Amino acid sequence: MTQRSAPVTSVPTPSGYTGKVAIVTGAASGIGAATARALAAAGARVVVADRDADGAGRVAEEVAGTAVTVDVTDAASCAAMVAEAVAAYGRVDLVACNAGLTTDPTPAVDIDEGDFDATFAVNVKGAWLTARAAVPALRAAGGGAIVVTGSVMGERTRPGFAAYAPSKAAANHLARTLAVELAPDGIRVNAVAPVATDTPMLSTFLGSADPEAARERFIASIPLGRLAQPEDVAAAICFLGSDAAAFVTGVVLPVDGGRSI
Numbered sequence: 001m002t003q004r005s006a007p008v009t010s011v012p013t014p015s016g017y018t019g020k021v022a023i024v025t026g027a028a029s030g031i032g033a034a035t036a037r038a039l040a041a042a043g044a045r046v047v048v049a050d051r052d053a054d055g056a057g058r059v060a061e062e063v064a065g066t067a068v069t070v071d072v073t074d075a076a077s078c079a080a081m082v083a084e085a086v087a088a089y090g091r092v093d094l095v096a097c098n099a100g101l102t103t104d105p106t107p108a109v110d111i112d113e114g115d116f117d118a119t120f121a122v123n124v125k126g127a128w129l130t131a132r133a134a135v136p137a138l139r140a141a142g143g144g145a146i147v148v149t150g151s152v153m154g155e156r157t158r159p160g161f162a163a164y165a166p167s168k169a170a171a172n173h174l175a176r177t178l179a180v181e182l183a184p185d186g187i188r189v190n191a192v193a194p195v196a197t198d199t200p201m202l203s204t205f206l207g208s209a210d211p212e213a214a215r216e217r218f219i220a221s222i223p224l225g226r227l228a229q230p231e232d233v234a235a236a237i238c239f240l241g242s243d244a245a246a247f248v249t250g251v252v253l254p255v256d257g258g259r260s261i
């Protein structure tokens with residue numbers, strides 16, 4: 001298939017991040033790392049949060065930000081992350097609830113119960129705990145934004161993902177629910193819904209003995225003719241978190257090259 005959208009190699013710099021402070025979870029890798037880079041390039045001071053301490057340290061060094069080791073499934077850890085952000089930079093304006101987990105494609109009847117629980121713990125409870133911990137700081141800043149990394153699979157499912165797809169449906173809906181609750185505080189909450197994105201997580205989504213063939217089959221289902229790059233998703237997160245999206249709340253924005261049309 002012809003590629004109808006040039007791969008993104010850098011995120012166009014959105015305005016309005018100078019002086020702002022962003023926390024990005026899952027920022028040691030993939031979409032989170034691209035988001036940390038894009039926000040820093042746009043002038044934000046960035047807290048690079050991940051359970052992978054080494055990875056977070058590397059990205060934080062790159063963006064001159066602050067690395068925080070966090071387990072988003074743990075309430076105390078999320079509270080400590082926000083406290084570190086406030087201690088380092090005095091405020092929080094944007095929180096990207098991006099840490100995520102998936103498992104290899106497995107029939108629903110065969111999914112290990114522990115894997116099911118772990119998927120929901122990170123993708124749903126983790127996003128909720130992260131947002132919950134950050135709301136007092138966002139309120140103290142006079143308002144702000146939360147962006148949840150959901151998935152196109154939260155709106156349209158696929159066989160083999162009976163834990164991941166429902167967890168992302170919940171993550172997408174968490175964003176909508178928080179949006180209506182937090183609007184009176186001037187806190188906007190949105191989600192991005194990426195299609196298969198070229199990150200370390202991709203191989204689990206393609207899940208095949210012949211990954212190259214699976215990749216080509218997948219690309220053939222995307223009208224713009226390529227997979228997402230982490231920078232495509234980072235650009236959408238930066239937009240939704242910025243003042244350019246001042247009147248946008250409660251949306252789940254597909255970043256999918258038209259796959260879900």
Ligand SMILES: NC(=O)c1ccc[n+]([C@@H]2O[C@H](COP(=O)([O-])OP(=O)(O)OC[C@H]3O[C@@H](n4cnc5c(N)ncnc54)[C@H](O)[C@@H]3O)[C@@H](O)[C@H]2O)c1
Nearest residue numbers: 026029030031051071072098099100151194196197199201
């Ligand atoms: N790659 C894709 O195809 C794709 C598509 C749609 C949505 N997503 C979502 O995008 C987000 C980012 O994924 P990615 O593709 O960049 O994958 P990735 O594996 O490159 O990054 C995920 C990061 O989350 C971190 N993480 C996992 N559990 C954590 C925890 N308990 N506490 C703190 N950090 C934790 C990991 O250490 C890792 O750095 C996820 O929410 C994922 O579900 C990815």
